[in-house]
Amino acid sequence: MTAPEQPPESTAEGRRVIDLLWNPEPPPGSRGPRPRLTLGQVVEAGIALADAAGLTQLSMRKVAAALDVGAMSLYTYVPGRDELVELMIDTVYAEHDRPAPGLGWRDRLESFVRESWALYRRHPWLLDHNQSRLPLGPNVLDVEESLYAALAAAGFTGADTVAAANFVRWQLLGAARAMIGDEAEARSTGVSYEAYWGARSSFWTTYFDSERYPTTTAIWEAGGFDDASALSLDRLLDRLLDAVDRARSAT
Amino acid sequence: MTAPEQPPESTAEGRRVIDLLWNPEPPPGSRGPRPRLTLGQVVEAGIALADAAGLTQLSMRKVAAALDVGAMSLYTYVPGRDELVELMIDTVYAEHDRPAPGLGWRDRLESFVRESWALYRRHPWLLDHNQSRLPLGPNVLDVEESLYAALAAAGFTGADTVAAANFVRWQLLGAARAMIGDEAEARSTGVSYEAYWGARSSFWTTYFDSERYPTTTAIWEAGGFDDASALSLDRLLDRLLDAVDRARSAT
DNA sequence: GACATTACCATACACTGTACGGAAAGGAGG
DNA sequence: CCTCCTTTCCGTACAGTGTATGGTAATGTC
Numbered sequence: 001m002t003a004p005e006q007p008p009e010s011t012a013e014g015r016r017v018i019d020l021l022w023n024p025e026p027p028p029g030s031r032g033p034r035p036r037l038t039l040g041q042v043v044e045a046g047i048a049l050a051d052a053a054g055l056t057q058l059s060m061r062k063v064a065a066a067l068d069v070g071a072m073s074l075y076t077y078v079p080g081r082d083e084l085v086e087l088m089i090d091t092v093y094a095e096h097d098r099p100a101p102g103l104g105w106r107d108r109l110e111s112f113v114r115e116s117w118a119l120y121r122r123h124p125w126l127l128d129h130n131q132s133r134l135p136l137g138p139n140v141l142d143v144e145e146s147l148y149a150a151l152a153a154a155g156f157t158g159a160d161t162v163a164a165a166n167f168v169r170w171q172l173l174g175a176a177r178a179m180i181g182d183e184a185e186a187r188s189t190g191v192s193y194e195a196y197w198g199a200r201s202s203f204w205t206t207y208f209d210s211e212r213y214p215t216t217t218a219i220w221e222a223g224g225f226d227d228a229s230a231l232s233l234d235r236l237l238d239r240l241l242d243a244v245d246r247a248r249s250a251t
Numbered sequence: 252m253t254a255p256e257q258p259p260e261s262t263a264e265g266r267r268v269i270d271l272l273w274n275p276e277p278p279p280g281s282r283g284p285r286p287r288l289t290l291g292q293v294v295e296a297g298i299a300l301a302d303a304a305g306l307t308q309l310s311m312r313k314v315a316a317a318l319d320v321g322a323m324s325l326y327t328y329v330p331g332r333d334e335l336v337e338l339m340i341d342t343v344y345a346e347h348d349r350p351a352p353g354l355g356w357r358d359r360l361e362s363f364v365r366e367s368w369a370l371y372r373r374h375p376w377l378l379d380h381n382q383s384r385l386p387l388g389p390n391v392l393d394v395e396e397s398l399y400a401a402l403a404a405a406g407f408t409g410a411d412t413v414a415a416a417n418f419v420r421w422q423l424l425g426a427a428r429a430m431i432g433d434e435a436e437a438r439s440t441g442v443s444y445e446a447y448w449g450a451r452s453s454f455w456t457t458y459f460d461s462e463r464y465p466t467t468t469a470i471w472e473a474g475g476f477d478d479a480s481a482l483s484l485d486r487l488l489d490r491l492l493d494a495v496d497r498a499r500s501a502t
Numbered sequence: 503g504a505c506a507t508t509a510c511c512a513t514a515c516a517c518t519g520t521a522c523g524g525a526a527a528g529g530a531g532g
Numbered sequence: 533c534c535t536c537c538t539t540t541c542c543g544t545a546c547a548g549t550g551t552a553t554g555g556t557a558a559t560g561t562c
Contacts, residue, residue, distance in 0.1 A: 022458045032539025033527035059518065070542040072520080081519065128381075132429045133436075133447075136454055141464055148466040158473035161466075163490070166425065174421025178383045185384075196384075203387055207273045213392055215399040215412075222409035239414070239498075246497055247490075283508025284558035310549065321511040323551080332550065 017083040021090055021137040035076070037067060042077045043087045047123070050088065054184065055125040058085070085129065090137025092123050098146040105154035106241055112147055113172055113240065117233055120176045124184035127177050131169070154248050164244060175236050268334040272341055272388035286327070288318060293328045294338045298374070301339065305435065306376040309336070336380065341388025343374050349397040356405035357492055363398055364423055364491065368484055371427045375435035378428050382420070405499050415495060426487050 024039050045066045050058045060081055064071040078084045096119050099111035120126055134140050144165075151164045186196070210217040219225060275290050296317045301309045311332055315322040329335045347370050350362035371377055385391050395416075402415045437447070461468040470476060 018454050018458070029539075031529060031537070033529095033541080035540065060520080061518080064542095072542050072544095073540075075520075076540060130379075130428060130432060132432055138458075141467070145464045145467050148470060152466050152469070158470060158475040159477075160475075161470050162475045163486075166429070167422070167490075170421050170425025171418070174417065174424060177381060178417070181381060181383055185381075203269050203273075207269070207389075213396045215403050216392070216396050218403070219399060219409060219412050224409040224411075224413045226410075235414075239418075242501075243494060243497075246494075250493075280508075280560095282506070282560050284510080284560095286509065311551080312549080323511050323513095324509075326551075327509060 017079065017086050018136060020078070020083065020087060021135060024087075037069065037073075037077060039077050039087070041067060042074060043084065043091050046084050046088045047092060050125040051123055055085070055128045058125075060084075086135035086137070089126065089129065090135050090139050092119065092126070093137070093139035093143055095119060095122070096139070096143045098142060099150065101149065105150050106245075108146075108150035108153065109168070109241060109244065110237060112150060113168070113237055114233070116143075116172055117176060117180075120180050124180050127173070127181045127184070131173060151244075154244065156248065164247060167247070168240060168244065171236065171240055175233075268330065268337050269387060271329070271334065271338060272386060275338075288320065288324075288328060290328050290338070292318060293325060294335065294342050297335050297339045298343060301376040302374055306336070306379045309376075311335075337386035337388070340377065340380065341386050341390050343370065343377070344388070344390035344394055346370060346373070347390070347394045349393060350401065352400065356401050357496075359397075359401035359404065360419070360492060360495065361488060363401060364419070364488055365484070367394075367423055368427060368431075371431050375431050378424070378432045378435070382424060402495075405495065407499065415498060418498070419491060419495065422487065422491055426484075 020039065028035075042063065045063050046058060049062055049066060058081075060074055061071045063084070064074050067074075074084075078087065096115050097111070099108040099115075101108075103111070134144075147165050147168065148161055151161045151168075154164075156164050271290065279286070293314065296314050297309060300313055300317060309332075311325055312322045314335070315325050318325075325335075329338065347366050348362070350359040350366075352359075354362070385395075398416050398419065399412055402412045402419075405415075407415050
């Protein structure tokens with residue numbers, strides 16, 4: 001009967017996460033009381049908390065407490081916890097340097113991998129997130145573009161580029177989860193790698209049967225599980241770049 | 252002063268998860284009332300719930316309700332939720348067929364990948380778990396052994412076997428998370444892949460800038476993101492086996 | 503029959519995300 | 533200035549979560 005019922009685009013509640021990602025600080029609707037916070041502050045507080053204690057410890061109440069604000073006030077800035085995490089992810093992706101486009105594909109790919117690794121090291125909670133649906137934010141897309149661009153420079157086109165990018169991503173994520181994720185878990189739970197295995201050392205003498213697991217035993221005896229070296233980033237990089245090179249010349 | 256204070260190994264509370272994994276049904280201490288359940292029933296109920304609704308929906312109260320038992324009764328059988336999940340994982344790994352050792356390495360590796368894929372498809376909640384610390388259960392170790400054995404048959408030794416196994420695992424997990432995880436998320440949240448992207452379609456017209464993301468745009472225009480085919484299991488297998496073959500002859 | 507052992511579980515506590523509705527701040531229009 | 537509308541802030545509440553505690557009752561051994 002009255003005004004047209006268009007969705008309240010400008011209200012905080014009505015803004016979807018995509019708008020928050022691409023237009024984080026819209027011109028202040030001049031009416032109500034001044035906001036005490038900015039979206040950026042909320043996101044930064046979330047990042048600080050996740051860096052220190054992990055994603056599972058990130059709660060709306062704790063973020064609010066860190067900002068000296070009531071818990072429900074956060075919902076003025078952010079639709080909910082999931083969206084906050086998406087914003088946190090895109091925000092830290094801004095730290096991911098893009099390689100200079102003048103370099104060759106190998107250097108650019110190496111730079112990409114090292115930057116990602118460093119990012120995961122600074123923000124291990126990124127590894128907890130299912131990376132198959134990364135937020136569609138500007139910084140995330142910038143980083144994806146830089147990966148695609150490096151692979152295009154290597155000669156990949158079309159779907160081959162996507163396949164090569166997935167290859168790089170999955171190796172990187174797998175290795176990072178194995179190494180950095182373990183470190184982070186050790187730090188947050190206080191159970192170190194050695195303590196974890198030490199507590200399970202009785203397993204090896206009590207239950208492990210070297211006749212049931214001959215190959216595993218052989219690898220163990222050959223020192224194949226003394227991983228500190230096998231799982232190094234440099235070694236991963238060597239294998240990764242060579243594999244990409246081979247796939248490149250294969251097409 | 253009285254009896255030696257050895258840890259109560261035989262009581263339910265004192266049994267660690269390793270003991271539950273390897274010795275799930277110890278001889279009944281004949282004293283108290285008969286248990287109404289078995290550990291196996293508890294684990295199966297957990298698996299059924301996770302299959303139907305995902306790991307986030309798995310709660311002690313719901314598992315208990317499915318078994319028509321009070322929530323706290325579960326703690327007679329299982330130390331806690333985390334341990335229940337570990338037991339669930341090892342239990343479903345029993346479904347993972349081990350390839351006949353007579354076959355060549357290529358067939359065995361293909362069998363391994365297809366079996367893992369089918370397992371993830373039946374139990375997508377496996378993909379939610381951080382696979383870098385799989386439970387040390389008999390079935391998990393059997394599967395790992397079969398992978399190592401296939402790679403040993405391909406000529407890998409020592410740390411090279413571990414590196415190759417990691418390569419296979421990470422590609423497999425990455426692809427499975429991208430495909431199956433998305434399917435499962437769509438099923439449990441009711442938001443299909445198309446609906447998810449449809450809801451974000453305004454993004455492409457509103458925010459996406461083809462000049463900022465030229466390579467991404469070019470791939471898109473070449474149809475590189477029409478993934479249904481690019482992400483197929485067969486294609487993954489081809490690439491995977493070829494890559495292993497090349498790494499094999501490279502050493 | 504007394505006692506030791508064990509299974510079962512009601513209650514409670516400390517958390518979580520967030521729906522709801524009220525209070526109050528502050529600019530805009532009269 | 534006063535009123536009104538918009539917007540921020542947030543106390544309270546609800547439906548969940550994992551699990552610590554401690555009581556009750558069932559069962560075997562002595």
